Amino acid sequence: MKNNKKENELPENDHRILGQRLDLFSFHEISPGAPFWHPKGMMIFRELEKAARAINDENGYLEISTPILVKKEVFEKSGHWTHYRDNMFWFQNPTDKNETLVVKPMNCPESTYVYNSTTRSYKDLPLRLAEIGRLNRNERSGTLGGMFRVRQITMDDAHIYVRPDQVEDEVERVIDLIEKFYRGFGFEPRYVLATKPESAIGTKEDWDMAEKALSNALKKKNITFTVAKSEGAFYGPKIEVHMKDSQERDWQLGTAQLDLVMLPKQFDVSYTDEGGKKQMPWVIHRAIFGSFERFIGILLEHFNGALPFWLSPVQVAVLTINDTVKEYAVHVAKELKGAGIRVMLDDRNETIGKKIRENEMQKIPYLLVIGGKEAEAKTVAVRERGKGDTGVINLDAFLAHISKQKGAHA
Ligand SMILES: [Zn+2]
Incomplete structure (x- = not known):
């Protein structure tokens, strides 16, 4: 309901009020759900971007950048064209009726084109491809509300291509990054392990192994976590990272989503093993704080504008x-x-x-x-x-x- 309130009814520390008072950003009817960053707001954005890049650089991630416009065939392959079409923006090329272009709603499928641009061996894994990508999603205008629900989203995204036996170690590393990042703000991250849903695809053996790798990684780091039974994605289990803000609101920010089939299978991702045999890697979709826009909104409200x-x-x-x-x-x-x-x-x-x-x-x-x-x-x-x-x-x-x-x- 809060999103529908008029400006003068918003609490003092609402990020939309603070954004205006501190001259950070504004929203305009000409682009619903997309912030216009003012110089001071952009300074926050840049510092956060710098921090995300520094974390990536220190931890063996390689930065890539993939196109904003891609042919719909990519999303037909990933399944999004069938299941997610109304949530994406797409159009026909005015000068070529046979070309339908999608404004990317996520970076995932495109990262596989970088991965597949050359032959990969077991020695190349884990391969950590990071992308700070500008994404657009067709949120209904009635559901838009400040930075918490935007059409244009910037993600601190990464896709880590791993051998199944490397998942545990790699997830431990992701947890280390998350712990350092969140505790730097004084936040106590809370972890949830979401497991195999009814709609799961892939073998039981793979799922068992994947869930075990994630829970082992958490246990090794002495992290207490809750299990959200059957709440994983159809293509793999995941770890969700939550935090509580100063108003006791719970936010899900980071994720380590394991992907056993969606990207690897649909986009024919492979590596050659020690014996020269072709194998399919798993992919970890990782975000430390998720969306820049939402995270900045949360920080503003949490600190009542008095940022670190x-x-x-x-x-x-x-x-x-x-x-x-x-x-x-x-x-x-x-x-x-x-x-x-x-x-x-x-x-x-x-x-x-x-x-x-x-x-x-x-x-x-x-x-x-x-x-x-x-x-x-x-x-x-x-x-x-x-x-x-x-x-x-x-x-x-x-x-x-x-x-x-x-x-x-x-
Ligand atoms: Zn992804």
């Missing part, structure tokens, strides 16, 4: 008391910028009280107030978000203090 330092669009604001200190204030801002800090200089002709209030409303982690004393002594008066006035220190000491936080997450 590394994600804050403006990290430090420098506030002048009057114009006589402007030269020093410019110097301070320049030093901070040089140290890789996102800094904003507020030298408006307003009272310092008003400047502090307004910048605090913007949830900026640090405000540096510059008056005559500070300019003379080459110091800064620090106001920390949530703590208020924390005293006067020299600029170098402040730089040393915040540089510790700069890379706190990724």
Whole structure:
């Protein structure tokens, strides 16, 4: 119901209200369910993207990028054309009636074309192909609501091609990434193992082995999990990663979905084993936080807009008391910028009280107030978000203090 509420009925920390107040993004009728990112919002998006890429780079993932428009034949093969057609956007090429193009709703099938572009041997596995792909899904406009249900989705997606005997190890690695990422925000991830449904395809032997690999990986990591019996996908069991936000709402964000047949069989994916025989790998569809849009919406609401330092669009604001200190204030801002800090200089002709209030409303982690004393002594008066006035220190000491936080997450 919440999605249907008018803006003025939304709670204070609703991400749509915060998005507007903090000047992060907007939605417009000309593109229902697709956010227009403003410069400050894009800064959050970019930092998250950077973190996702850093995780991938450190953990042996290779980044790919596949086309947004693909012929419908791809989705006929995957089965989506039959079962999911109304949820996709597609059109006939105006100059070629025989060509129907689909705006991709997922990256999965296309990753197999990269995999299949060359012969793969057992030595190439696990092959971890990551893609931060822009996807479009035909959500009904009545169901759209801010960042939680969008038509345009950006996923932190990866497809890991593995030998069945490598699944357990690989899932353990995925769990490590998830643990590190979520705990970095202070979230406690909760794990659910979804098992073989009625509609399952594939052999019982494969399913048993697959479910065992997933539960073994969780057990080895000493992770407690619940079992959602018969709630797996028809093509394989999965681990779902949930978190509770500050309002006790449960979100399913990450997944490690095992695929025993859909991609491998439909797209004829194979590798040659030690004996030169052709074998079918399994595929792990993996997402750490899922959709960028939804995750940013959740973070905004969870932190009530006061994002962690590394994600804050403006990290430090420098506030002048009057114009006589402007030269020093410019110097301070320049030093901070040089140290890789996102800094904003507020030298408006307003009272310092008003400047502090307004910048605090913007949830900026640090405000540096510059008056005559500070300019003379080459110091800064620090106001920390949530703590208020924390005293006067020299600029170098402040730089040393915040540089510790700069890379706190990724
Ligand atoms: Zn996938």
